[in-house]
Amino acid sequence: MPGAMATAVMKKLLLIVSFLALPGFQLLAQDEPAHTYPITGKLEDSDKKPVPFANVALLAARDSALIGGGTADENGLFNIPAEPGSYLLKITFLAMDEKIVPNIRVAAQPVALGTITLTSNARVLEELVVQGEKSQMDLQLDKRVFNVGKDLANIGGNASDILNNMPSVTVDVEGNVALRGSGNVRILIDGKQSGMVGLNPAEALRQIPADLIESVEIITNPSSRYDAEGEVGILNIVMKKNIRYGLNGTFTGTAGYPSNFGASFNVNYRRKKVNLIANYGWMYRDGPGRGHSRQEYNSADTSFVYEQTNRRNRAGYSNNVRVGLDYFLNNYNTITATLSYRRSQNDNKSQLEYRDFDMNNLLTRTVTRTENETEPRTNIEAAFNYVKTFERKGQSLTFDAKYILSDETEASRFREVANNNSVDIRQRSYNTEDEKNFLAQLDYIHPFGKDGKVEAGLKTSIRLLDNDFSVHQEQESNYWVILPDFDNRLAYDEKIHAAYLMASNQFGKVFVQAGLRGEYSDILTELKKTGETNHRRYFNLFPSIHLSYKLQDAQTLQLSYSYRLSRPSFRDLLPFSNFSDSRVFRAGNPLLNPEFTHSFEAGHLINMEKGTLLSSIYYRRRLGVVENITSVDSTGFTTITPINLATGDSYGFEFNLTYDPAPWWKLTANANIFRAMNEGYYNDRLYSSDTYSWTSRLSSRVTLFGSVDFQTSFNYRAPRRTTQGKDLSIYFIDLGLSKDILKGRGTLTASVRDLLNSQKRRSITENAGYYSYSVFQWRPRQFLLTFSYRLNRSKEKQNFEKGGEMGDEE
Template sequence: MKTFYFIILLLLSGLNSILAQDVPVNDLIISGNLEEANNKPILFANVALYSSLDSALIGGAVSDEKGNFAIPAEPGKYFLKISYLGLNEKIVPSVVVQDQAVNLGIISLNADAKQLQELLVTGEKSQMDLQLDKRVFNVGKDLSNLGSNASDILNNMPSVTVDVDGNVALRGSGNVRILIDGKQSGMVGMNPAEALRQIPGDLIESIEIITNPSSRYDAEGEVGILNIVMKKNIKYGLNGSFTATAGYPSNFGGSFNVNYRKKKVNLIASYGNIYREGPGKGTSRQVYNGADTSFVYEQVNKRTRGGYSNSFMVGMDYFVNDQNTLTGTLSYRNSQNSNNSRLEYRDFDFNNNLTRTVVRTEKETEPRNNLEAALNYSKTFEKKGQSLEFSAKYIVSDETEAAKFNQSTTEGLANLMQRSYNTEDEKNILFQLDYIYPFGKNGKLETGLKSSIRLLDNDFSVQQQNEEGNWVILPQFDNRLAYDEKIHAGYLMASNQFGKFFMQAGLRGEYSDIQTELKKTSEANHRKYFNLFPSLHLTYKLKDAQTLQLSYSYRLSRPSFRDLLPFSSFSDSRVFRLGNPLLNPEYTHSFEAGHLLNMSKGTLLSSVYYRHRLGVVENITSVDSTGFTTIRPVNLSTGDSYGFEFNLTYDPFEWWKWTANANIFRAINEGVYQDRLLKSDTYSWTSRISSRVTLFKSLDFQLSFNYRAPRKTTQGRELAQYFIDLGLSRDLLKGRATVTAGVRDLFNTRKQRQVVQNAGYYSSSEFQWRARQFLVTFSYRLNRSKDRDREDNDGDGGDEG
């Protein structure tokens, strides 16, 4: 740990020197003026300056109230990328700085897309794009993401953590909303943790982190939204990319993403296949000394989770005319997983003498199917910025978990035979309408409606074989849950610019009608409630290279299906993770202030935030008189979280790129459970540092270091976790192909360690979901080289993902 703290201290010292050195003194100036087609100036547009030699980010600025911008630069060849929320991006190529300032004059952002397609821009997407209301991470440039899945990619995002069970958390909270292409999707439906592992990373274009969403988004998600943007091309002719992956332990897969565009029709198709085996292991020690029972035992757990998954999508864009577009997509995902585990329990007396050994094995099959059909209509009007969009989606999913258990003891007793069935069927119907109307000089009015219906049916039971060899149902683990959710929403939002100020304010109303019923025991719970959710975003330009952002939102987190389900898993016969059908939503007030600094060789985004939560859901561990441990979620407490976060990109040389981020926070939770006060007050932090070096113009080497500091919980503490990833990439076939080799968790240290203490009960555990991995990936681009691919992705007429 001393070595680690020394590394962090060295990094912070280097950061101070970086900031001190990045103040431009004698640099020349690249300037210009941004206008729309109606000659209106464009305020607060992001202007990024890149080197034409290797597309390194050199600097940037934000346009002022007159649309002017100025960027300091040394003599050299550059290109500009100009972006603004609601307008198409613009590339300005061949900017040459010699011995005097360069004035580019008036630049319009609505240039002819056909002209842009003829430009050859040798730049590439930056790994992180900072926009007014979100951070966009282009995951393809991170070598540690190649050959991975969606869960792995999210774990590499700033302030995002994924635990050994696959649960995603943002800024230390698991109440985060996960969307696909900005909408709810069956791909992350009933079991998001497992579903994310089935989505090939090769089909993902970018990840958007929205920490304080505006009113146009669903109010669901306490800490914000993670939006996974899938690849989708609309380039003319036949284009595509193909990727193959091989790794150890077993990790094999392939994918393709192609499109064919001609005149008014664009056909798209993508396919991804994954086969993997994930060996995991863990140990734990449980000690309990209560009035009714006492026990001491250790558990050794070994398991292998694996199987294959297929994801297929076809779609068509039909461009009726310049103002009307109709899009239809159909996607299907099938997976066949098998999970095998071996648990060994070692019982001790209080003198630490071994009294008994129990071995429990499990063999589980887990097939899943997901079918999703979507239809989208979009219309633009003669008035610039005015648009109408309607979308509809139908999702049907089914999943069946069937497991067999065999338990034996050293006492010579007959083996205990058990089996469990858990079927989960889901249907989703969604309708959404959004309308945007511009007014005045820079104003915009947005409104919309949304309705979603979600129907889930979960039938579960556990059976045990008696002495006669007959299977008998265990009544305490036999029921059927029906979950019906209907949510109807509407929103109104307005934005405008006043000099150096940009303001966006909105109000969203949501009516929730949710009913849960345990069919076999006739236990029903019906909730109806209406809430208003305001949001406010303010932006103020301090200087040419600095912007200040303030935001507020009121949000809620409804219990997930897994949290409501009374039955979860029967794998461990002594520790049960159960749901709670009586859970209520959490409500959160979220405040955030951010500062964006564009430097000549990088960017720095700093944020401070505060969240006040009501009805916080906590997992409570308890022990009954039989010695079994139960983990169950309850609405336990109120919570306050304070945090500081920064994201830094810095390129000290054209061949060397750094990214670093950290989230430092304090979390306070306090509540009463069974007449006992439970409280936690913890300081913790997460961080990621990544360095990429380019050698010989075609060989990239990347090293990434991830760290999660220890933290306290209401019943114990979670210990520190860290791991290192390496990647090496080389371009082949004149830029049409790339081969990448990498290793994840180099020192095999990614383990979850936890301690729980509660009224005579003590538990310590360590678990590793997946061991160190070695991967090799080969990618090939059809009908375009790597440079051409960069052009299409950066131009107005390129990627529409």
Template sequence: MKSFSFITLFFFFQYVQVMAQNEGTEDLVISGKLEGANREPVLFANVGLYSAKDSSLVGGAVSDETGKFEIAAKPGNYFLKISYLGLNEKIVPSVVVDNQDVDMGTLSLKPDARELEELVVRGEKSQMELQLDKRVFNVGKDLSNIGSNASDILNNMPSVTVDVDGNVALRGSGNVRILIDGKQSGMVGMNPAEALRQIPGDLIESIEIITNPSSRYDAEGEVGILNIVMKKNIRYGLNGSFTGTAGYPANFGGSFNINYRKKKVNLMASYGNIYRNRPGSGTSRQVYNSADTSFVYEQDNNRNRSGYSNSFMVGMDYFLNSRNTLTGTLSYRNSRNTNKTMLAYRDFDFNNILTRTVVRTETEQEPRNNLEAALNYNKTFERKGQSLAFSAKYILSDETEAAKFNESVKGEAANVVQRSYNTEDEKNILFQLDYIHPFRGDAKLETGLKSSIRLLDNDFSVHQQDQNGDWIILPRFDNRLAYDEKIHAAYLMASNQFGKLFVQAGLRGEYSDILTKLKKTNLTNHRKYFNLFPSLHLSYKLQEAQTLQLSYSYRLSRPGFRDLLPFSNFSDSRVFRAGNPLLNPEYTHSFEAGHLLNMEKGTLLSSIYYRHRLGVVENITSVDSTGFTRITPINLSTGDSYGFEFNLTYDPFAWWKWTANANIFRAVNKGVYQDKVLSSDTYSWTGRVSSKVTLFQDVDFQSSINYRAPRKTTQGRDLAQYSIDLGLSRDILKGRGTVTASVRDLLNTRKQRRIVESAGYYSKSEFQWRARQFLVTFSYRLNRSKEREPRIDEDSGDED
């Protein structure tokens, strides 16, 4: 907390100092008033001040609520350029500033009906944008994303799946790195699955899928990176959006995202609140048969997770001048969940006769807090494309899981009463420096440094009440983990264009210093290693409408925090999920080739890929003679994955849009565990098809279907899963408001079904995390048009 206070004070004093310096400069003022055709004031129009000598932009302003504007200027010769959506651009020549202020009087702007009509048609962002090393999906265009959370949105992305436990996988692999705004965040640090459910989807701008990241990105993430880009806005004046959501089962929330920019200061704030009640249920059947003992039992699982979360961010951009920007943000997220579970075990003999029924209930309180402070400095130079960026971030997170259990046998008076505590405290400190230097033509050199420190402390214990009412610790489930991670990295990357061929090559070096210590059993694992991670991207323009891309990267996946914990949730007394403090990283060689075809009414992006993995981590299920099942991750095998993927957008008519994507792959894994060969060779695929129809110009109807085919694992198989989503939206309030009604999982079929088989053991389970959901959402845009959003020039920071 002292470090956080220091960062906050540093930012405050820097701001005061810069403001004081700025106040010392004396400029003259060019002022005026803007009117429309009917003499009404023109609000929030852009007024640019240009040098008459070389037409360079030297200043600017935006008209206020009365149409007035003021621009600070030094003596000289200038001209004004005034622009506003739907009005003709106006040029005011020969603006001469001598030794006094200049009053331009009233300036009239005329409407341009043709320009407004074209902007309405062409200004809408496409749902998918292709860049050299990533695909960008603008989530607001998908009606099924409105009123949802980050986990739901990710599940709608091509080649991304989210299972009933909230675990995210890309192209069938769970080793994917999740970032927020391109950087590590405490929001998805300790418990990503639950954290993603707490991020309101209304605050998300886009999702970037980076399957072969370049060297500028961390090497973490075997299958790539999912970057969640949060909404930002630096338009002049007061702008924002407000959203409210109501749904059944209980899902209520609201959010806003606003900013106010005037001259050199941009103030921004966002807030999101969610309350949800998520009922879930499932069944399973376990069969165990060995020379020593045999048993069969069935389990009914009924869960209800309810709670709220609040996400709040405030920040400020200060534009020191046209080429230097200082940004500070402070984010806080708080949530509190109440989780209730009832498990009913029915024990049978091998004649299928019920022998006893056991009922186990759980009530868990789960508060979580996350605080982040960030300071960023960005500088652009006179040479186009040259830039310097520095960022620092400090993160504090804490989470507590306190649960009470009661287990009883039908017909017996005695109860087993237990409780568990699991406290997780995390601290992160990050520093990053990036520099881009362009050369003649299209040549460019990028380099950077990064250091991150991550400190975690986890204390876990299970207590059981004896006959006297005293609490006794169960030694088997009592320990404390300290996890200290220090990663230092540097990268160098060069790119250039040779005719139709674009080449980008880079090399990243990372030094890892990771200490894992179980304090109560005095087990220590200290690992230090240095790796080089090359990357290569090639892009060749075959024709005007066709582009070919080739890429390679070498990556690793360090074990996640929960994969290292030797203890976990104690909800199910017969199935225990535990981590492995001795896990080592996975390493991956990834190759990909892609072809982009731009058609008159759509685009088709097709890719083939291959990944070779070493030290693949898999969850292994083992059962002892008492029927106690343990699921533990180990470095089991080597793996090879081959796949074909396509993304299609097709608009047969202006009012009808189709999108479709599919990932068809083969995964081969083979390893040895306890002298037994475990292997799998599976062919599988995932896909999504969506249709969006515009009716009566302001009504949109969307339908989509998601499908996940069966697949084999090293100890069994996962069965097929599918769901259907529908959405209907209409614009109101002259296009500034939108009402959306949607239903997710229309047929209530999104269930995880799994079979696990090993020597003498068989398990079949089915679970549904969340039932069918109905939602109604209202969105309102303040001083913003739905059809067209402004673009910020990255080199100058000016609004286009």
């Protein structure tokens, strides 16, 4: 099946590439002058060694306008075609002084310049080692970029671990991601929606090795160029990509306890106009988890008390493969095509023990329920990108297309028995989820004046989901019947068409960016077996505005506003989730409507000699808030269902600090302090909450003996009230030790996650005579050892290139 899908995807990809590449080849043919003559030469350094892959720009002698150019080959030879005329050459290369060759006259014959000597730039070479390290946090107008490689707590982990270490981001024990206390956050891969996140983001993020991730962008007030989806903002995971010349790469291996093994590589090979990329990540994890809870129910008709103890084990492997190429048609046209494949297989086991008590708190019986689940997942993703730049700096045209196929099957077998032989139940459940996704996007940027630009774009996204869920119960030996209350098929068809227009400009110390995005949504939800349908069509306009004012050289004030929405996730619409717990059932709601949010934010950035401080205040007004409501019937069966409440308001203060007390000591600290208020009616009952809470992280990294890094980090999440109870506090400590070996080409890292074994979710639920207290821990304390090796590049050189110097070679 995956092989057939891959073949079909490749055929479609090749068709798209062939169709879209044609204009680029025509442009290339049109740009080639009718009569040209070669300008040739050889580049050497002061030691008479060739200088490969340097940039050679051909400029007009009259006004220094760029006419053409190229790149020297591996032997330092270059060949630049030119029409008859007067020129000069500008030669640039990393760690070399810029070289100008004047007075080049092209008549009706080739021009041979011979050997040109380039000299080393001592200042650049010094910075290559001393100032080459990339900052862990990069602050931009509408986002914060966190470079995850320098955080030792991320090494050897996965995408979920990385997000859990981001400021203002929390990941609960089940893997659900929240930003500034809200779970309505949009997760993107390389700025686009991706099948790598999949139908179940919480589980999918655990399958992406951290070694393949370059950075994470936190966008709390996205501009109009981004989708309006995501009430609280966007988390964009940027995957590693390398376009250096020659063969380069990084290889990483990880071993840990409890069982956590992984291996990955990220390589590229670039020669002349072609850059080939390939990365692969394999990971195996065996994660034990455990917890307990107590439920009490009292009413006029009945009452009950039971305690539950559960043990779970999530074991499985994942394979992530990505191959692609960049083809540089000429200096202005580039085509990129990639194909990604992910295959994972989980084998999960759980055991739940229920202890029932009477009114005198005497144990009456014990019931044990076991589950064995297999969970294979497959994702295939083909992407195409075409970028055209122009002679005018900043002007560009970009086209993106992506096709995604995903399928997932959850097959479980259950057995429930009682110690007094009153219960002996055998059940099985099947949950298949298939997704097809296609998106196409066109973006254009046109600069004007000195600092202004206009941006416009179109996007179409089509998403087709099919879910078939059923629960079977054995009546007699090998005779199974379907339970009618747990049998249906959900079809979810989503079509979203969008367009945006945005402009920005700088007026003295003030920078202004404003935009407007329009989205038309056509969403059909249909329960096939019961004939229930919900067809929604709506059009919305989403404005955004960002202002930046430079108070002085070291201080900047930022203001922003955006209007956004959060559509219900597939899991929220799904009538059935799983049947692991026969007494607590999480059901979706096919009638859910989207949330809409007005978001305001003001920020103040201070650049200090030894660090930066970004402080922000924000306010969000939410309409149609989605809350999970817990209801309990007289038999003790608990149902948790998401519904749309009326309104929600939240405001808070946030700060991010980076500070280097000494050259060998780096500190980072962040905190988010907020108040959240929700209120609405459901079944003629008022549900409300008013909570003050906060999250924080403090990290310290010291460099010992010049090559050993030691990092400690502390995370804390304060208690938080909900509409039906309270989430209690969580805290955990991570440690990491890293040493460079093999002359900077290798790095060995040892780390401990959750040193005190304290990362446990604790919650209280109270509702009309019902009380529940629960504690659960998905993963205990983790020990990891990781080794990384860099092929054809040392650590210092790699860090320098990440700092932005690669632009000369692209």
